Amino acid sequence: MKSERWGITSLVLVGVLSMTWLAFRLYQAEQFTLEREFDHYASNQARQIKWRIDSSLSVLNYLSTLYQGSSSVTAEEFELVADGILARQRELKALEWVPRVEEGERERYERAMRDRFADYSFTEMDGGKRVVAKRRAEYFPVYYLRPFSGNEARLGMDLSQDTELLEVLRRAMEGGELLLSPMSLDASFGKVVVAVMPIYHSQPLTDASRKKLLKGYLLGVFQLEGLLHDLVLDGHRANIEFQIWDTTGDHRRQLLGGPVHPRDIGDRTKEFVFDNLAGRRWQLVTMANGNFFAAKRSLAPYVVGLGGSVAVLAVGGLLWQMRRRNHEVEAMVRARTEELNRVNQQLTRQSLTDGLTQVANRRQFDTWLSQEWESARRTGKPITLFVIDVDLFKNYNDRYGHLAGDRVLKKIARVLSSQLNRPRDLLARYGGEEFAAVLPETGRKAVKFADSLRAMVEALGIPHEGSDICGYVTISVGVATVVPEVDQTPEQFFELADQALYKAKSQGRNQVAYHNQERGDLSLG
Secondary structure (H helix, E strand, O other): OHHHHHHHHHHHHHHHHHHHHHHHHHHHHHHHHHHHHHHHHHHHHHHHHHHHHHHHHHHHHHHHHHHHOOOOOOHHHHHHHHHHHHHHOOOEEEEEEEEOEEHHHHHHHHHHHOOOOOOOOOEEEEOOEEEEOOOOOEEOEOOEEEOOOOOHHHOOEEHHHOHHHHHHHHHHHHHOOOEEOOOEEEOOOEEEEEEEEEEEOOOOOOOHHHHHHEEEEEEEEEEHHHHHHHHHHHHHHOOEEEEEEEOOOOOOEEEEOOOOOHHHOOOOEEEEEEEEEOOEEEEEEEEEOHHHHHHHOOOHHHHHHHHHHHHHHHHHHHHHHHHHHHHHHHHHHHHHHHHHHHHHHHHHHHHHEOOOOOOEOHHHHHHHHHHHHHHHHHHOOOEEEEEEEEOOHHHHHHHHOHHHHHHHHHHHHHHHHHHOOOOOOEEEEEEOOEEEEEEEOOOOOHHHHHHHHHHHHHHOOOEOOOOOOOOEOOEEEEEEEEOOOOOOOHHHHHHHHHHHHHHHHHOOOOOEEEEEOOOOEEEEO
């Protein structure tokens, strides 16, 4: 019973642990899939960001074709092409033409522009104020500007005073390629970068000729937030945060994306580096925030873990109930079997016991005698048989009644059975007032023992006025003792004892007669 209990408990424990392990494996597999999905999304966004930046910067290449096909581009021509570009590129906040002007050419440039703007002159910032530019060897003034509205302060501004931008102009001229400036803050547009495209009078064939042939620069002012707004917004919708850093040289500047709170940082980050983005080195950091995995994770691991464990517990409970029910059935069957055994034993006893005297009946006597007879034959040991008759019992019944006669039989049976108490001795009521006793392995002392039984019955002192023997109830006993021969039968043995009883009764009753095996005749004890 205890082993069954431990078996069910172990089964439930193993089942719950298995479901927990399976749920954990499902969770890991799902986590791996989501991480791959994040990596794919982040890589795709990185490609789109790179493409978007390259696409936006390419407008300067398009605008440069205006200067490649003409030695002199008018303000009207510049404005026409620039307005078309600005209409399509919302992140592009300004397009500028910045000529290279030597000191001797300054007056001519200023006078030519005054036809459109009466007070036009080259300017610079001094102490936070816009003033007329000082005399210097060369200038890089903003000469054409679109859109003009909102950018009026930049018209005529000499960019050579901005040392950081001037360095970008120099490198663009020397490399003959489009370059980006470091990020700067604009009062109107916030964080901006300036794209610089050098324009030459003719195609320079050597590095040394680039400065000599330099005509000026096309500048595009890009608002960073507008440049990447849609892509970053898509990231927010997908629960992914972006940060873009300019890591060119020894400086590290954050271009886009605010500080991320620790609780918003998920289990996954991925970094991408754009090593040569128009001369800059930008780094894209993508981070899955706390909702990325939570929003995409399914309930399968929890269903398997909790549902499977509940199912295992339910099965365990069912097995436990079945086990308890089985034990109840087993107990009921065991109780019923014991009851049936008791009934069978009782029926067996009743079938083998005399109902009045509670000693063995004729049926049990015959079986017992046959068994002991065979045992005595095998072992060669003597067996004794008593045949006992209550003297003048019919007269007793006639005088005292049958109920009194029954009481006499019970008393005699109790006395006789109290003395025949060896395990293999048997006293039986053979019929009516006649008893028989089987005494295995009993020899010469049998006659003396039989006479003691006779005396004990007489000593009961049960009155018997109809008896002409002694006035009390008495018995006569026939005794036979033999060592069974091969050709002898139990019936023949009983006949010898019965003949001895007949002799005892014919010789006056209340005495013992026995069969003398040595002489082959009957004798009185």
